[in-house]
Amino acid sequence: MAPKRRRTGSGAPLNKRGRGWVMGNMQRGATRPEKSAPRRHWFTSALRAGVMLAAATAAQLAAGFVFMPAQAREVELAAGRTSATVKVSIGKSESVRTGESFSEVIVSDPDVADAIPLTDRSLSVLGKKIGTARVSVYGEARKLVGVYDIEVSYDTSRLGSELAQRFPHARFRVSSVNGRIMLGGTAPTAVMVDQAITIAKQFGADVINSVKVNSPQQVMLEVRFVEASRSAGRDLGVNWQVVQDRLASTGNGIQAATGVTGLLSGAAPFGTILGSMLGNGVKADVLVKALEERGIVRRLAEPNLVALSGDTASFLAGGEFPIPVASNLGNVSVEFKKYGVGLSFTPTVLGDGVINLKIEPEVSQIDPTTTITVGAITIPALIVRRANTTVELRDGQSFAIAGLLQAINTADQKQLPWLADVPILGALARSASYQKKETDLVIIVTPHLVRPARPGDVLRTPLDNSRPANDAEFFLLGQAEITVPMERRIKSISDGRAPAIGHILDVPKGENYVSRQIISK
Numbered sequence: 001m002a003p004k005r006r007r008t009g010s011g012a013p014l015n016k017r018g019r020g021w022v023m024g025n026m027q028r029g030a031t032r033p034e035k036s037a038p039r040r041h042w043f044t045s046a047l048r049a050g051v052m053l054a055a056a057t058a059a060q061l062a063a064g065f066v067f068m069p070a071q072a073r074e075v076e077l078a079a080g081r082t083s084a085t086v087k088v089s090i091g092k093s094e095s096v097r098t099g100e101s102f103s104e105v106i107v108s109d110p111d112v113a114d115a116i117p118l119t120d121r122s123l124s125v126l127g128k129k130i131g132t133a134r135v136s137v138y139g140e141a142r143k144l145v146g147v148y149d150i151e152v153s154y155d156t157s158r159l160g161s162e163l164a165q166r167f168p169h170a171r172f173r174v175s176s177v178n179g180r181i182m183l184g185g186t187a188p189t190a191v192m193v194d195q196a197i198t199i200a201k202q203f204g205a206d207v208i209n210s211v212k213v214n215s216p217q218q219v220m221l222e223v224r225f226v227e228a229s230r231s232a233g234r235d236l237g238v239n240w241q242v243v244q245d246r247l248a249s250t251g252n253g254i255q256a257a258t259g260v261t262g263l264l265s266g267a268a269p270f271g272t273i274l275g276s277m278l279g280n281g282v283k284a285d286v287l288v289k290a291l292e293e294r295g296i297v298r299r300l301a302e303p304n305l306v307a308l309s310g311d312t313a314s315f316l317a318g319g320e321f322p323i324p325v326a327s328n329l330g331n332v333s334v335e336f337k338k339y340g341v342g343l344s345f346t347p348t349v350l351g352d353g354v355i356n357l358k359i360e361p362e363v364s365q366i367d368p369t370t371t372i373t374v375g376a377i378t379i380p381a382l383i384v385r386r387a388n389t390t391v392e393l394r395d396g397q398s399f400a401i402a403g404l405l406q407a408i409n410t411a412d413q414k415q416l417p418w419l420a421d422v423p424i425l426g427a428l429a430r431s432a433s434y435q436k437k438e439t440d441l442v443i444i445v446t447p448h449l450v451r452p453a454r455p456g457d458v459l460r461t462p463l464d465n466s467r468p469a470n471d472a473e474f475f476l477l478g479q480a481e482i483t484v485p486m487e488r489r490i491k492s493i494s495d496g497r498a499p500a501i502g503h504i505l506d507v508p509k510g511e512n513y514v515s516r517q518i519i520s521k
Contacts, residue, residue, distance in 0.1 A: 090128070112133040113126060131179065190310050225441070317340050
């Protein structure tokens with residue numbers, strides 16, 4: 001776009017003289033003009049400035065901006081310099097003062113900024129659009145008076161005031177970098193940071209987040225991978241179909257995930273059983289332990305992962321098998337494919353203790369019945385059961401993902417040659433066996449809000465309340481481990497002295513009684 005030129009008069013600079021603004025180079029000692037001339041020139045200049053200001057205001061309104069009055073701060077060229085940098089917010093103006101009188105103003109990019117002369121030595125720069133522009137000011141005989149590099153950015157002061165009012169406990173810093181809003185400082189929680197970013201995007205679409213959370217919340221996720229028989233409901237001897245209609249109100253989404261109710265006559269899917277019991281308040285630990293004792297279910301893995309709010313934690317219990325990969329040059333390289341029980345989750349702590357979870361569990365195993373042979377290399381396939389979901393829970397609440405079914409049908413037939421093909425009598429010379437196995441993979445997830453232990457706190461292990469039995473305790477009492485209550489009973493029967501413990505150093509130290517025994521020894 002062509003530069004925009006503005007003149008303050010008929011080629012001559014404006015000078016302050018007397019009661020009004022008059023045109024011409026009035027030297028000292030010159031004859032004072034008639035009163036009608038200054039009034040006429042003053043009225044013409046005022047009318048011209050008003051028209052220019054109204055046109056600039058209409059242009060801002062058409063562009064969607066509101067024209068703000070010029071700020072009290074003025075930018076003035078230092079002595080001996082002809083250039084300066086002026087930073088102005090979008091939709092606002094900045095007053096600029098020159099060292100000499102000027103008669104013409106040229107704006108390199110009128111779409112970014114506009115310059116409106118106020119007097120013969122000052123002008124107002126208005127920011128229109130994010131970007132940079134250059135304002136050149138000329139005096140008599142096209143003499144360069146000054147050059148101003150205009151940087152139009154977002155109104156960060158208004159955004160900073162809005163954030164300070166909404167979040168008094170946070171310390172946000174707002175700045176503008178290359179036409180983008182940079183949000184810095186510190187905040188108490190990650191939820192507050194997300195809300196601040198949402199507000200900042202109302203001022204500018206591109207926001208850089210560099211806010212640090214003072215005390216980031218940590219989330220521990222207890223996950224249980226349980227594989228159950230498809231006919232678990234029949235094995236338990238309970239009619240779980242009665243409570244199936246209540247699943248829609250439990251909020252665990254199991255009914256939508258399974259969708260296989262009624263595949264087996266008289267047997268409810270294990271996910272349906274689990275969902276109904278969790279919905280009725282039964283704890284997941286009690287349920288899984290009871291079913292495991294009956295031999296109905298078996299645990300594949302039980303990882304506990306801890307991650308910061310907003311970060312991702314992953315887990316894999318399995319292995320990797322090699323896969324040959326050919327390159328474009330004919331070389332063969334080896335890549336490894338993971339299999340086993342895997343988990344990846346991203347927690348986000350919201351307000352009021354609500355935890356948003358993005359969880360991706362996966363269970364895979366090598367399938368030797370499906371292979372691909374390339375040359376002399378045999379590559380097996382994988383049987384994968386994978387889920388991807390997002391839920392919101394409170395601390396200690398559990399939800400289950402079910403319906404990841406696997407069906408294995410095998411048929412084994414043995415027969416005698418020739419005789420088995422004889423009609424009717426051939427049935428006596430052959431035998432057939434059929435096996436059908438259906439398993440349901442259930443993933444139980446329980447999040448907890450946790451904090452690190454304080455310095456000096458002792459973290460207990462399952463071995464803290466027991467110790468290995470010595471020879472006398474093992475053969476006489478038939479105990480492989482001695483717990484704290486049993487230790488007290490032994491002391492009450494004997495003379496009160498603790499028995500000799502020769503390998504307690506291999507056990508992590510627990511309560512004080514272990515330390516006393518080591519010292520006495």
